[in-house]
Amino acid sequence: MNPGLHQALIAVYTTNTGPGMEPVATPFFFYLLSGLAIAGGFLVITRRNPVHCALALIVTLIAVANLYLMLYAPFVAAVQIIVYAGGIMVLFLFVIMLVSIERASRDRRFNRFWPVGLATACGLLALFVSAFVKGRALFPDRMIAIPEGSNTQQVASMLYGEAGRMGQYTFAFEIASLLLLVAILGAVIMTKKKI
Amino acid sequence: MPNFVMSYLGSTVTPGEAGNQFWALVYVLIIFAGVSLAVVAMNWFERKALAHFQIRLGPMRVGPHGLLQPIADALKLMLKEDIIPAEADQFVFWVAPLIGLLAAFTVYIVIPFGPSQAVSDMNIGILFMLGVLSLGVLGIVVAGWASNSHYPLIGALRSSAQMVSYEVAMGLAVVSAVLMTSMKTGTGTLSMIGIVESQQQQGIWFIFKFFPLGFVAFVCFVIAMIAETNRAPFDMAEAESELTAGYHTEYSGLRWSLFMLAEYAAMIAVSSIAVTLWLGGWLRPFPNLLRAPAWDLIFSLFPSLTFGALAAIAVVGAMRMPAHSYFKVQRIGLAAFAALLGLIALFLLVIAIAGRSSDATVAARLCEGIDYVYWFVLKVSLFMYLFIWCRATWPRYRFDQLMRVGWKVLLPITLVVLILTAIVGVIVP
Numbered sequence: 001m002n003p004g005l006h007q008a009l010i011a012v013y014t015t016n017t018g019p020g021m022e023p024v025a026t027p028f029f030f031y032l033l034s035g036l037a038i039a040g041g042f043l044v045i046t047r048r049n050p051v052h053c054a055l056a057l058i059v060t061l062i063a064v065a066n067l068y069l070m071l072y073a074p075f076v077a078a079v080q081i082i083v084y085a086g087g088i089m090v091l092f093l094f095v096i097m098l099v100s101i102e103r104a105s106r107d108r109r110f111n112r113f114w115p116v117g118l119a120t121a122c123g124l125l126a127l128f129v130s131a132f133v134k135g136r137a138l139f140p141d142r143m144i145a146i147p148e149g150s151n152t153q154q155v156a157s158m159l160y161g162e163a164g165r166m167g168q169y170t171f172a173f174e175i176a177s178l179l180l181l182v183a184i185l186g187a188v189i190m191t192k193k194k195i
Numbered sequence: 196m197p198n199f200v201m202s203y204l205g206s207t208v209t210p211g212e213a214g215n216q217f218w219a220l221v222y223v224l225i226i227f228a229g230v231s232l233a234v235v236a237m238n239w240f241e242r243k244a245l246a247h248f249q250i251r252l253g254p255m256r257v258g259p260h261g262l263l264q265p266i267a268d269a270l271k272l273m274l275k276e277d278i279i280p281a282e283a284d285q286f287v288f289w290v291a292p293l294i295g296l297l298a299a300f301t302v303y304i305v306i307p308f309g310p311s312q313a314v315s316d317m318n319i320g321i322l323f324m325l326g327v328l329s330l331g332v333l334g335i336v337v338a339g340w341a342s343n344s345h346y347p348l349i350g351a352l353r354s355s356a357q358m359v360s361y362e363v364a365m366g367l368a369v370v371s372a373v374l375m376t377s378m379k380t381g382t383g384t385l386s387m388i389g390i391v392e393s394q395q396q397q398g399i400w401f402i403f404k405f406f407p408l409g410f411v412a413f414v415c416f417v418i419a420m421i422a423e424t425n426r427a428p429f430d431m432a433e434a435e436s437e438l439t440a441g442y443h444t445e446y447s448g449l450r451w452s453l454f455m456l457a458e459y460a461a462m463i464a465v466s467s468i469a470v471t472l473w474l475g476g477w478l479r480p481f482p483n484l485l486r487a488p489a490w491d492l493i494f495s496l497f498p499s500l501t502f503g504a505l506a507a508i509a510v511v512g513a514m515r516m517p518a519h520s521y522f523k524v525q526r527i528g529l530a531a532f533a534a535l536l537g538l539i540a541l542f543l544l545v546i547a548i549a550g551r552s553s554d555a556t557v558a559a560r561l562c563e564g565i566d567y568v569y570w571f572v573l574k575v576s577l578f579m580y581l582f583i584w585c586r587a588t589w590p591r592y593r594f595d596q597l598m599r600v601g602w603k604v605l606l607p608i609t610l611v612v613l614i615l616t617a618i619v620g621v622i623v624p
Contacts, residue, residue: 051287051340058333078322086329087359090336094355097340097348151318152385 030070037063050096054089061085075152204557209388211304211315222314226303234459238265241583248587259529260512275448280342283445287341292450295334295457299464302327306467307388309477309567320387321369324468325362328423331461332358335425335442338454342445350441353431353594358423360598364605365419371412371613372472375401378620391476398483402473405619412612413473415605417581420465422601424458427586431594466578467571474574477567488551495547495562498569502540509533 040060044053061084068077131138159169203215210218239254239261246253254261279288305320307313317323332355339351376393377383384390394400401409422429433441443454470476479494513529516522543565550562592600 049284051284051337055287055337074317074319075322078319078326081326082322082329086326086332087362090329090332090355090359093333093336093340094352094359097336097352153382 026070030067033063033066033070036060037067050099051093054092054096057092058085058089061089073151075155207311209311209313209316211313211317219314222312223304226306226314227300230300230303230460230463231456233463234456235265235269237459237462237579238268238455240579241586244580244583245587248584259516259525259532262529262532269452272452273449277448277450278445280344280445282343284341284343287337288445289450291334291338291341292446292453292457293334294337295331296453296460298327298331298334299457299460302464303460305387306464307391307471307476308571309564310388310392312477312564312567313388316386316388319385321373321385321390321468321472324387324464325366325369328461328464329358329362331457334454334457338446339442342442344445346438346440346444347442350431350433350438350444354425354442357425357429357431357597357601360601361419361422361429361605364415364601364609365423367606367609367613368412368416368419369468369472371408371609371616372401372416374613374616374620375404375409378404387471387476391471391478394475395478395482400473400475400478405616405623408612408616408619409473411608412616413469415609415612416469416473418600419605420469421582421585422597424462424465424582426458426462426582428589428591429597430591431597436591462579462582463575466575466582469578470571470574476574477571479566479570492547492551495551495566496544498565499540499543499547501569501573502536502543506533506536506540509536 037060040056040058040063043056044060047053047056061080065077065080065085068074068080159173161168161170200217203210203213203218206213206215210216210222242264243253243261254264257264257267279285302324304314305317305323307316335354335358336351339347339349339354342348373383373385373390375397376390379393379397384393397404402413403409425431425433430441433443438444443451446454479497481490485494509529510533513526513533516526516529546558546562546565549558551559553559
């Protein structure tokens with residue numbers, strides 16, 4: 001067990017909840033959840049059966065949601081579970097179950113796109129390495145002390161602003177929802193020949 | 196007694212907030228045992244009530260009035276041969292009931308049985324409940340697929356389409372209630388305990404707030420919640436006239452009973468959401484208006500009166516047993532059950548009187564806690580009866596009708612209610 005990590009997590013914990021309350025087995029849960037997320041991600045790309053892949057992906061998503069909880073972002077964790085694990089993955093399974101499993105698992109996957117996949121993976125790795133190397137300069141020295149109890153309210157005032165003041169990200173938020181609406185309309189038009 | 200056991204006793208927050216793992220674990224065990232017991236009781240009551248709706252007697256043989264029937268059923272299910280079809284996906288078939296069960300029981304962490312009678316109070320309470328409950332559909336979908344058979348697969352497809360559709364209306368109805376929590380204070384809350392407390396502060400249950408807006412949202416939520424738990428008249432996933440038993444056709448024995456346990460636990464959980472959001476959670480009737488100590492005492496007598504009434508019903512049942520010697524054992528058993536209920540009533544009466552006549556003692560805290568849990572459980576039980584009532588009254592929907600109700604009726608209504616609630620909330624206070 002890494003003592004430095006333990007100390008750092010306790011420091012984060014005490015800035016968020018006040019002194020005197022020690023977290024229980026925090027490094028244990030951190031390694032458990034990270035391990036689950038990595039193992040799930042590994043199974044997603046190695047299993048041949050698409051339903052097994054989807055289940056492994058759900059494990060990864062839930063593990064990541066719990067990591068958000070450990071980072072004192074409960075709202076993000078809840079949204080992760082509702083949107084990804086609860087909503088999108090059910091739709092995934094819905095589609096996958098209608099596919100013939102025998103034929104799908106015989107197909108060679110990534111047969112045409114593997115150079116693109118390799119390039120993306122290398123780019124992502126480079127990004128992670130650079131973030132790890134330059135991390136001290138890129139990120140603030142300590143976490144901003146937002147009490148856990150008002151996380152949702154903080155997210156809201158970031159998005160929509162305090163009373164009488166526009167939020168920092170209102171415009172981007174609205175544009176993103178417009179984009180999703182366009183995507184829904186596009187899907188409807190593509191699937192329905194006659195509207 | 197170690198410090199961590201005693202230090203929580205005087206506390207007025209949940210064990211989760213106090214950071215006391217021991218009491219959190221105790222609460223988890225109590226809730227797990229209580230919910231399992233409630234599911235067993237619900238099993239008996241559903242069969243009896245349905246039978247009486249249809250002018251039948253229901254279970255009568257095992258124990259007086261079939262009281263021991265659920266125990267016999269549970270034993271039978273545990274001893275039955277556990278069959279996994281040869282062509283099934285072994286691991287997924289094995290894990291599917293556990294997914295549903297875990298999802299249904301995890302949500303009980305945030306259900307507030309009282310201001311401090313919950314495992315934990317989360318800032319995201321209601322979101323957590325909706326999110327984790329929506330994971331329950333994964334168990335059904337995966338079970339239907341893993342069985343590698345046609346009926347279960349169709350049941351699973353129907354169920355996933357249905358649950359994804361009704362979740363939208365459910366979420367919008369919940370948002371309109373959450374919006375109401377921000378009316379007087381300016382900041383709303385998603386915490387389950389916070390929602391009930393804001394109903395107390397505003398002096399009104401949200402079902403009556405901005406009448407009829409709160410009421411319409413509540414009705415939409417109740418319809419969506421019946422669909423969400425796959426109960427009649429929306430039980431398309433297990434429509435026995437069309438799909439044998441739907442997604443759990445291939446399941447038998449203990450695994451099948453896990454599905455039933457998950458379904459009933461999820462029913463209690465969604466009812467708890469409805470009670471918390473619209474019916475004032477643990478609050479007794481008129482907590483602000485009738486505030487005198489005398490009223491406190493009167494309302495504290497209700498738990499013991501309820502158990503007394505149940506005991507009286509059992510006594511009448513014992514007296515009306517036929518005189519034939521065959522019924523002698525049953526009569527004795529029912530009389531013993533009546534005595535047990537009477538003892539509980541007496542115990543609750545003593546606690547109520549002792550707790551309300553003195554203050555700042557263990558008895559006072561115990562009495563308060565029993566009151567909170569009693570009113571919460573009473574409201575949830577009414578919902579459980581509503582589930583049975585709906586099942587007995589309405590015929591099953593056709594699937595296209597089900598989708599039409601979800602997307603073309605419930606969704607527009609809840610959207611309009613949400614917008615109107617926001618407008619009225621800005622204009623009125």
